Amino acid sequence: MSLAQPLPTPKVVVFDLDYTLLRPSDQFEAPGYVRTGARFGLALDPARWPQAERAAYGAAAARREATGLVHDDGLLPVIAHAIIDGLGGGPAAAVEKAVQAIIVAWSRAENFGLYEDVLPCLDALKAAGIRMALLSNALGHGVEEIVAHFALDDYMAAAVSSLETGAVKPAPRMFSTLFGLLGVAPADAVMVGDSVEDDVKGAVACGCPAILLDRAGRRRDVTVPRIEGLAELPAALGL
Numbered sequence: 001m002s003l004a005q006p007l008p009t010p011k012v013v014v015f016d017l018d019y020t021l022l023r024p025s026d027q028f029e030a031p032g033y034v035r036t037g038a039r040f041g042l043a044l045d046p047a048r049w050p051q052a053e054r055a056a057y058g059a060a061a062a063r064r065e066a067t068g069l070v071h072d073d074g075l076l077p078v079i080a081h082a083i084i085d086g087l088g089g090g091p092a093a094a095v096e097k098a099v100q101a102i103i104v105a106w107s108r109a110e111n112f113g114l115y116e117d118v119l120p121c122l123d124a125l126k127a128a129g130i131r132m133a134l135l136s137n138a139l140g141h142g143v144e145e146i147v148a149h150f151a152l153d154d155y156m157a158a159a160v161s162s163l164e165t166g167a168v169k170p171a172p173r174m175f176s177t178l179f180g181l182l183g184v185a186p187a188d189a190v191m192v193g194d195s196v197e198d199d200v201k202g203a204v205a206c207g208c209p210a211i212l213l214d215r216a217g218r219r220r221d222v223t224v225p226r227i228e229g230l231a232e233l234p235a236a237l238g239l
C-alpha cells in the first residue's frame with residue numbers, strides 16, 4: 001500500500017533511528033530477555049511478552065510524564081525493569097543484574113541491524129538529489145556510533161540526538177536544532193519515523209510534514225500519512 005496522494009517532494013528527508021532505520025536484535029524481545037534472565041537464575045516466561053510490552057509502554061509514559069521532554073538516561077532501566085517484571089520477575093538482586101545486562105546490550109551497535117529496506121531507500125533518495133538527516137532520542141546508544149558502525153556518513157547531511165540538545169522529540173528544540181544545521185525551513189523537509197507522538201506530531205507541530213512508518217501495520221487507525229515499509233517512501237514523496 002502507499003499514500004493515496006504523494007506529499008510534495010521535499011529538499012530533505014529526516015529519519016528517526018530506532019525501529020525506523022535500526023532494527024534491534026531479538027536480544028530485546030522475549031527470547032533475548034529469557035536468555036538474559038536465565039544467566040542470573042530468572043525463569044522468565046516468554047508467553048507473557050504482550051503484557052510485559054504494554055507494562056513497559058505504560059512505565060515509559062509515566063516516567064516521561066514525570067520528567068518532561070528531557071533527555072533521560074533513567075528511562076532505559078525503567079523499561080527493562082517493567083519488561084522483566086512483566087515476564088515474571090524474581091529476586092530483586094537478580095532482576096537488577098538482568099536489567100544492567102540489557103542496558104549494556106542496548107548500548108552496543110552490534111546488537112542492531114539496518115532493516116533490509118533501508119539502504120535501497122537511502123540510495124533512491126540520494127539518486128534523486130534529496131538530502132537526508134537523522135533525528136534521534138538516542139536512548140542508550142549514540143547517533144555518531146551508529147552512523148560510524150553502519151557507514152551512514154555517505155547519506156546523512158546532519159544528525160542530531162537528544163544527548164546534544166538535552167530535549168527529546170516531540171520537543172520543538174530537537175527539530176529547530178536540526179533544521180538550523182541543515183539551513184532549511186521545516187516546510188521543505190519531511191520527517192519519517194515510527195512514533196506517532198514523537199516523530200509525526202512533533203514534526204507537524206513545527207511545520208514539517210511527516211510520514212508514519214508503521215512496519216507492523218498496528219496503526220491503521222491513524223489519519224496521518226502512513227507507510228508500512230521504506231520501499232514505499234520514494235513514491236510517497238512523489239518520486
Ligand SMILES: [Mg+2]
Nearest residue numbers: 016018019194
Ligand atoms: Mg523510533
